[in-house]
Amino acid sequence: MKLSKEKLQSDKLSCLDNTEKAEESETASSGGKRKVVKESSESPDSPEFSRWLMKSEPDSRFENGIDVKFGIEDLKALPDQTGCWDGVRNYQARNFMRQMKEGQSAFFYHSNCKEPGIAGIMKIVKEAYVDHTQFDRKDVHYDAGSKPDNPKWSMVDVQYQRMLKRYLPLSELKKYHLQQRAKGGPLKDMALFTRARLSVQPLTTEEFDFVLSLEDKEPL
Template identity: 40%
Template structure:
């Protein structure tokens, strides 16, 4: 089993939204490196949900991958913000996975805290200018975060 961190802006889609829905497609990924990470995800992989573009960016909860990567239908919808005119149904460019809610983290683990943790010293999340919405998480990083939180 692998571990991942998925960034989301809570005004667009929050951990509470995921909890309310139970399961949701993680769509709208339009970065090739992030898409390639999506394609590596396997059913049962666990993810940290990270709220970005907030006063205190932080890991706020956990989810689980419930479907492996498959074409993101928003790429074919001209009404969608994520429409890609160059993508074709017979050769889709963009994928999504379905995520299920697992738990909230109490307290959330802030980006500032992650930057202070030796386990995260090489993780791209803590580097200035990182814009990836999906980041692989090592087993030591995963365990270091879980040791700081209560899952509720």
């Protein structure tokens, strides 16, 4: 989780071992991995996606005395560079995680920081399972309304793949979005701008590939 480095590694390992036991506009509300805004559920007929963008906060921010910081460097520092994406408390974001399949790619997006943007790429290595933090009274994401026999919240496991060749700031992505909204292009309907509050967002293959291509280009 997001305390000391030792606590971070310990909690993440615990998170990975608890399967059997358990089986965020850029404001504080965007929350990334720690998003808590609740919204209505996605339609069961929502389209399937194979690429994702997942937000988390790289800078320290304390909730109830606990630092919820978790940037891409924190993921990279974990054993096997793997951790669970816990703490999502938004129904749409949760439902998107439940669509994720092992082996799919996701952008690691730094949110609620001085310069929000895409820092790197991670891979889904375990499909959705019960998020045990919802039952932990000491966790900042404890949900008293969620019961072990009918849990509300899920998480997935992700593994660090690599940093992008250059950081892709939100400001640059927005320029492309505005250009393509007017003239057409892969980013014209990108969820980062049409569903900005969501901490877990779907990407089309075209959106993912276009964004990835930007790492080899000069900043716009």
